[in-house]
Amino acid sequence: MSKHAMSRFLCWLFLGGGAAVFPAQGQSVAPEASSELVVSAAATIDEYRMLCERDHGRLWDHDLCGPVMLVERDTRTLFADRDVPGQGLQRQHGVFVGRLPEQIGIANTATDWAGLRWTMLQLPLPQERQARAELLMHEAFHRIQPERLPPPVAPLPEHLDQFDGRVGLRLEWRALAQALRSTGAQRRAAVADALAFRTWRRQRVEGAAARENALELNEGLAEYTGKRLGDAGDPAVSAIATLEDYDRRRGYVRSFAYASGPAYGLLLDALAPGWRLGLRPDGDLGTLLRSAIEGPLPDAALAGERYGEREIRSEETAIAQSHDQQAALWRAQLVDAPRLRLPLVRMSIEFDPRTVFALPPDGTVYPRAVIRDDWGMLTIERGVLLAGDWKTATVAGPVHRVDGRYQGPGWTLDLAADWMLDHDTVRPRRGVEAAGGGYTQPVR
Numbered sequence: 001m002s003k004h005a006m007s008r009f010l011c012w013l014f015l016g017g018g019a020a021v022f023p024a025q026g027q028s029v030a031p032e033a034s035s036e037l038v039v040s041a042a043a044t045i046d047e048y049r050m051l052c053e054r055d056h057g058r059l060w061d062h063d064l065c066g067p068v069m070l071v072e073r074d075t076r077t078l079f080a081d082r083d084v085p086g087q088g089l090q091r092q093h094g095v096f097v098g099r100l101p102e103q104i105g106i107a108n109t110a111t112d113w114a115g116l117r118w119t120m121l122q123l124p125l126p127q128e129r130q131a132r133a134e135l136l137m138h139e140a141f142h143r144i145q146p147e148r149l150p151p152p153v154a155p156l157p158e159h160l161d162q163f164d165g166r167v168g169l170r171l172e173w174r175a176l177a178q179a180l181r182s183t184g185a186q187r188r189a190a191v192a193d194a195l196a197f198r199t200w201r202r203q204r205v206e207g208a209a210a211r212e213n214a215l216e217l218n219e220g221l222a223e224y225t226g227k228r229l230g231d232a233g234d235p236a237v238s239a240i241a242t243l244e245d246y247d248r249r250r251g252y253v254r255s256f257a258y259a260s261g262p263a264y265g266l267l268l269d270a271l272a273p274g275w276r277l278g279l280r281p282d283g284d285l286g287t288l289l290r291s292a293i294e295g296p297l298p299d300a301a302l303a304g305e306r307y308g309e310r311e312i313r314s315e316e317t318a319i320a321q322s323h324d325q326q327a328a329l330w331r332a333q334l335v336d337a338p339r340l341r342l343p344l345v346r347m348s349i350e351f352d353p354r355t356v357f358a359l360p361p362d363g364t365v366y367p368r369a370v371i372r373d374d375w376g377m378l379t380i381e382r383g384v385l386l387a388g389d390w391k392t393a394t395v396a397g398p399v400h401r402v403d404g405r406y407q408g409p410g411w412t413l414d415l416a417a418d419w420m421l422d423h424d425t426v427r428p429r430r431g432v433e434a435a436g437g438g439y440t441q442p443v444r
Helices: 003-009 035-055 129-148 163-181 184-203 208-230 235-246 257-271 285-291 300-307 309-336
Strands: 011-015 068-072 077-080 090-092 095-099 109-113 116-123 339-343 347-351 357-359 363-366 369-373 376-380 384-386 392-396 400-402 405-408 411-415 419-422 425-428
Touching: 035 068, 035 077, 035 095, 035 116, 035 129, 035 208, 109 129, 116 129, 129 208, 163 184, 163 235, 163 257, 163 300, 163 309, 184 208, 184 257, 184 285, 184 300, 208 235, 208 257, 208 285, 235 257, 257 285, 300 309, 309 357, 309 384, 309 392, 339 369, 376 392, 411 419
Parallel strands: 068 116, 339 425
Antiparallel strands: 011 347, 068 077, 077 095, 090 095, 109 116, 339 392, 347 369, 357 363, 363 384, 369 376, 376 411, 384 392, 400 405, 405 411, 419 425
16 A cells, blocks of 8 residues: 555544643744645645635534644644744745644644644645545544534444454445445435344444444544545545445454445435434434335345355455454463553554454554653554553563663653653652543544
8 A cells, every 4th residue: 555545544542631632842943844845735735725615614514624734744844724823833835834742643633732623634645636635624524523523432343353243344335335326216225235234233242333333423424524525526436436445454443434434424415415414423324324215124134145245254254264363463462471551641642543453352452553641652563452441551571671762572662751660560650640540432
């Protein structure tokens, strides 16, 4: 996958008790940015403005335009659409150039900084116009989401890494793609098939609906917004391509909603116009679509024959064997072997949602990530285990100190001065009180 495509999926989460990520303690002067890069950033910001102004608040009854910044990961150079007093930004070619504070994670996301809520985008952006426009509007939705439709909080849908969960999801996607290709009675029949597969899958795991809904209302609606407002042609074409792409992927636990959300949103646009006005944080896109069609749902076992269920089950048998082998490796590395535990207090994490690996009952593995918290910064290249309650991060031991940094197998820890290693745990030094704790898992 290209570097541009990879940048599409880097996500960022913040776990903490305040509105801001971390307060900046001043800001250094940004490195000299080339005139070409500044001009390119200015053009991207203009494109963002054009897209959200063209919507004029119609899609979500809320203006998507707001503060926007583009950030280079290696240099932390930022290009903002407005000045921020006290941050040392310099105006160049109509944008404001500076350096993002070290405490703030860099990703495609929405973030709070200097008293404002920003749309943040990581450079380089996709070169292809449609992919770039979809990304811009996806993140623009996340900026308004807490006010317009606060995302629900729920554990990750770990069942989507299991055999039945993957089979049911792939069948649902194939039926949704058929519905988007069709009209009239054929569309309604394909929708009914998709909902039958969805119902069958969710009935097999307690709490499955709430877990899936949380991500569909978060990333799914953001991706739907990106396709609705970023696509210059028919957004259904892009949605179908995404469904077909995801049908061939692994690792659905954190990424499935990028495929499901746009499909449900576009079908609701066609069959239940106005659905967005009454949408609530506890809503279910499938339930809304079910209300828009008539008649009973088909038997999922019979419907599966129309969408290649036998082929899917054969493929998933091999995938399950590979998954079990990988789970055993992660468990040996992060559960059974010597390890280092770090408390999660006001945590932010950068990661790729396509690679997240569910490891029940111990938590979720993030193969590559960057975690920032009160204790400092942890850079992971070979796996970190986040507990299901999001109170602890675990990396493999043994631990060594090299040039003032702590290192272990595939990770590096830059530890803050008022924190220390105590055997296999990171904790505050005596007299330093750790803040917060006991937070629940955010969805993004």
